[in-house]
Amino acid sequence: MRPMATDPNRFQAIISHCKEYGFIFPSSEIYDGLQAVYDYGQWGSELKKNIKDYWWKSMVQLHENIVGIDAAIFMHPTIWKASGHVDNFNDPMIDNKDSKKRYRVDHLIETKAEEMRNEGRNDEADGLIDEMDKLLSTDDFDGLRQLIINQGIKCPISKTANWTEVRQFNLMFSTQIGSVSDEASEIYLRPETAQGIFVNFLNVQKTGRLKIPFGIAQIGKAFRNEIVARQFIFRMREFEQMEMQYFIRPGTQKEWYESWKEERMKWHLSLGISKEKYRFHDHVKLAHYADAACDIEYEFPIGFKEVEGIHSRTDFDLKNHQEYSKKKMQYFDSEINQNYIPYVIETSIGLDRMFLLIISEAYAEEDLSTAEKQDSRVVLRLPSKIAPMKLAILPLVKKDGLPEIARKIMDDCKTHFRCFYEEKDTIGKRYRRMDAIGTPFCVTVDQQTKQDNTVTIRYRDTMQQERIPADKVREVVLKEINT
Numbered sequence: 387m388r389p390m391a392t393d394p395n396r397f398q399a400i401i402s403h404c405k406e407y408g409f410i411f412p413s414s415e416i417y418d419g420l421q422a423v424y425d426y427g428q429w430g431s432e433l434k435k436n437i438k439d440y441w442w443k444s445m446v447q448l449h450e451n452i453v454g455i456d457a458a459i460f461m462h463p464t465i466w467k468a469s470g471h472v473d474n475f476n477d478p479m480i481d482n483k484d485s486k487k488r489y490r491v492d493h494l495i496e497t498k499a500e501e502m503r504n505e506g507r508n509d510e511a512d513g514l515i516d517e518m519d520k521l522l523s524t525d526d527f528d529g530l531r532q533l534i535i536n537q538g539i540k541c542p543i544s545k546t547a548n549w550t551e552v553r554q555f556n557l558m559f560s561t562q563i564g565s566v567s568d569e570a571s572e573i574y575l576r577p578e579t580a581q582g583i584f585v586n587f588l589n590v591q592k593t594g595r596l597k598i599p600f601g602i603a604q605i606g607k608a609f610r611n612e613i614v615a616r617q618f619i620f621r622m623r624e625f626e627q628m629e630m631q632y633f634i635r636p637g638t639q640k641e642w643y644e645s646w647k648e649e650r651m652k653w654h655l656s657l658g659i660s661k662e663k664y665r666f667h668d669h670v671k672l673a674h675y676a677d678a679a680c681d682i683e684y685e686f687p688i689g690f691k692e693v694e695g696i697h698s699r700t701d702f703d704l705k706n707h708q709e710y711s712k713k714k715m716q717y718f719d720s721e722i723n724q725n726y727i728p729y730v731i732e733t734s735i736g737l738d739r740m741f742l743l744i745i746s747e748a749y750a751e752e753d754l755s756t757a758e759k760q761d762s763r764v765v766l767r768l769p770s771k772i773a774p775m776k777l778a779i780l781p782l783v784k785k786d787g788l789p790e791i792a793r794k795i796m797d798d799c800k801t802h803f804r805c806f807y808e809e810k811d812t813i814g815k816r817y818r819r820m821d822a823i824g825t826p827f828c829v830t831v832d833q834q835t836k837q838d839n840t841v842t843i844r845y846r847d848t849m850q851q852e853r854i855p856a857d858k859v860r861e862v863v864l865k866e867i868n869t
């Protein structure tokens with residue numbers, strides 16, 4: 387296994403860039419922020435929407451047997467009993483008695499393993515993770531505490547190893563619905579979008595006349611009271627998921643699980659990201675609903691981390707909803723003349739994590755110095771199809787009829803894709819600003835345009851420029867963003 391490449395400086399630079407260029411702001415910043423909650427700014431929300439659309443298109447539009455829904459965040463509280471989240475959606479936590487800070491046990495141990503890898507002690511790190519996985523899979527909390535103590539793991543705040551016992555901590559947020567504050571009105575903010583799909587399974591199947599195998603997809607907010615939430619948008623308390631539940635005949639789960647693993651990895655690679663940056667990680671400790679599960683991990687600047695989960699969820703959810711709701715969750719399979727509760731393969735990707743992945747992959751600091759002068763740029767090499775802004779239209783000067791020509795190009799393009807118009811500052815500064823938000827094309831309108839109706843098109847990644855007819859701009863950009 388090659389050493390884990392972590393680069394805290396690069397991670398910090400990406401966070402700063404996201405703020406400086408209107409991608410992501412800390413939530414409620416003027417009140418000093420709210421931990422692990424973030425707002426997407428003007429370019430961030432645009433990029434996020436493009437990632438969503440790209441996922442939706444590949445999952446729903448390109449699969450005839452997958453449909454999408456948009457379920458409510460508030461759901462009947464019994465759903466979370468049936469799904470197992472009330473009893474099982476816990477993380478083992480440990481508190482440091484001196485700093486009074488609480489930590490997720492697995493995060494403390496993973497950080498230690500990462501330190502070992504950074505020192506080249508890869509075998510030791512692998513051994514530590516294996517031991518942790520074993521203890522987690524048997525809920526051996528005393529063993530986990532002992533492991534933390536044996537490894538000399540200290541609280542990053544107090545720098546002491548004065549630890550409490552390991553305890554379970556439920557991650558769901560609860561709130562009250564209605565005006566009477568009794569126990570019956572307590573509800574939860576959904577910790578996953580999947581349950582909205584399960585409880586609508588028969589509504590969708592019947593009204594859509596769907597035959598197994600078929601899928602239901604959904605994009606929406608989920609909420610978890612994460613304890614250690616200090617990795618920017620990697621781990622948030624309010625985040626978005628893009629999930630798909632694929633309903634199948636019992637007994638076919640192994641082949642569908644493998645097939646969705648492959649298909650989802652292809653989706654990631656279709657964004658032009660190299661294979662080496664990805665790996666699968668099989669779960670040792672399975673979630674309460676799964677008979678097989680793995681993560682798709684990406685090598686973030688903070689190391690290889692989960693971006694998507696593929697889970698074989700058996701009939702766990704539908705069976706439990708049948709039991710708790712007393713409503714039949716069965717499907718009649720006319721091909722084999724049998725009634726059964728379908729099995730489910732789930733693909734679940736965090737939209738915010740995918741955003742972080744895309745930005746991490748795209749962010750580049752380039753030295754452009756020549757013998758004559760020092761120069762550099764920060765560029766987001768975003769895939770054109772998901773870049774927030776596709777084209778910048780820049781008249782070289784604010785006079786001589788150039789803005790009018792530029793506006794015409796803008797009018798020709800803006801109903802087809804997102805365009806940006808700017809007259810201010812030198813052309814060099816305007817290019818740099820577009821590089822920093824990842825705009826793949828800039829066109830400049832100059833005096834020559836008035837003579838031969840050509841413009842200069844500049845390509846973000848190569849910075850090369852060429853002259854093309856002004857009335858070809860739309861076609862050139864459309865060709866690129868549609869491939």
Ligand code: GAP
Pocket residue numbers: 577578579580610612619620621622623625626627629692693694695732734735736737738739
């Ligand atoms: N329905 C299955 C499910 O929710 P999960 O592995 O807990 O499975 C799926 O979550 C994905 O949601 C993860 O792979 C991750 O990308 C994203 N995710 C989970 N917790 C998150 C958090 N606190 N902040 C941001 N994304 C999160």
